[in-house]
Amino acid sequence: xxxxxxxxxxxxxxxxxxxxxxxxxxxxxxxxxxxxxxxxxxxxxxxxxxxxxxxxxxxxxxxxxxxxxxxxxxxxxxxxxxxxxxxxxxxxxxxxxxxxxxxxxxxxxxxxxxxxxxxxxxxxxxxxxxxxxxxxxxxxxxxxxxxxxxxxxxxxxxxxxxxxxxxxxxxxxxxxxxxxxxxxxxxxxxxxxxxxxx
Numbered sequence: 001x002x003x004x005x006x007x008x009x010x011x012x013x014x015x016x017x018x019x020x021x022x023x024x025x026x027x028x029x030x031x032x033x034x035x036x037x038x039x040x041x042x043x044x045x046x047x048x049x050x051x052x053x054x055x056x057x058x059x060x061x062x063x064x065x066x067x068x069x070x071x072x073x074x075x076x077x078x079x080x081x082x083x084x085x086x087x088x089x090x091x092x093x094x095x096x097x098x099x100x101x102x103x104x105x106x107x108x109x110x111x112x113x114x115x116x117x118x119x120x121x122x123x124x125x126x127x128x129x130x131x132x133x134x135x136x137x138x139x140x141x142x143x144x145x146x147x148x149x150x151x152x153x154x155x156x157x158x159x160x161x162x163x164x165x166x167x168x169x170x171x172x173x174x175x176x177x178x179x180x181x182x183x184x185x186x187x188x189x190x191x192x193x194x195x196x197x198x
Contacts, residue, residue: 027182027192027193027195028087028089028195030182030184030192031087031089031151031182031195032087032088032089032090033149034090034092034138034148034149034150034151035137035138035149035150035151035185036138036151036182036183036184036185036192037133037134037138037151037152037153037154037182037183037184037185038151038152038153038154038180038181038182038183038195039134039154039156039160039161039180039181039183040080040105040109040153040154040155040156040175040178040179040180041155041156041157041158041175041176041177041178041179041180042069042073042097042099042101042102042104042105042155042156042157042177042178043069043073043074043076043077043080043101043104043105043108043109043177043178044069044070044072044073044076044177044178045067045068045069045070045073045101045177046067046070047067049158049176049177050158050174052067052158053067054066054067055067060098060099063100066099066100066101067101068100068101068104069101069104069105073101073105073177073178074104074108076177076178076198077104077105077108077109077178078108078109079197079198080105080109080178080197080198081108081109081110081111083197083198084109084197087197089151090149090150090151091110091150091151091153092138092148092150092151092152092153093114093138093150093152093153094106094110094112094113094114094152094153094155095113095114095115095116095119095133095152095153095154095155096113096114096115096116096119096154096155096156097115097116097119097120097121097155097156097157098115098116098117098119098120099120099157102119102155102156102157103115103155105155105178106153106155109155110153113153113155116129118130118133119154119155119156119157119160121156121157121159121160121163121165122165123159123163123165125165126165126166126167127160127165127166127167130154130156130160130166131166131167131170133152133154134154134166134170134183134185134189135185135186135187135189136185137185138150138151138152138185158174158175158177161173161174161175161181162174162175169188169189170183170189170191171191173191173194175194176196178196178197178198179194179195179196180194180195180196180197181193181194181195182194182195
C-alpha cells in the first residue's frame, strides 16, 4: 500500500503523454510489473536548458574536459535511486553513455552500470543498437530471450529523443535532466510517458 507521501510524489512525478490509452496508464504500477525500459537523461549539470553548452575541448577520454554533474545533479541522481527503491520498481540491466555525467548518474542512482558506446548520441546519425534494445523484452545477459521481470535502464543524452535519433516510431520527446521515458517493448514499441523520480 502506498503512503500519502508516495501518492503525492507519484502525482507530481508521472507526466503522462497525450493519447487516450497512455493518459490512463499508471506508470509506477506498470514499472512494478517489470518488462519495460527506462531511458533517463543524465542528472543536472551547469548551464541552462533547453540547450546546454558543452566545453569546446570536451573529449571522452578526459572527464575534466566534460560538462559534469554539479552538486544538485549528484543529489538528484541519489534521489532517483532512492525513490525507485521506495516505490518497489525492480531494476535489471543498467547501461550508460561513456560521458562521465551519464556514468556518474548511473552509479549514484543504481550503484552500477555498464558503459556502452551505443548510447553515444551524434546529430544526424541514427542509433540502431539502442533501437534494437528498446524493442526487446528486458532481460539480463545481453538481451537473451528470458525475461527477468525487471526494467532495463539507459542513461543517455537529451538529443537522443528530442532529435528522433532512435527512430520515428519512438517519436520526439524533450527530457529535463534526470527525467525518464517509460518504453514498452514490442513491434512497434510504445512510449508510455515521461516520469520523474525526484
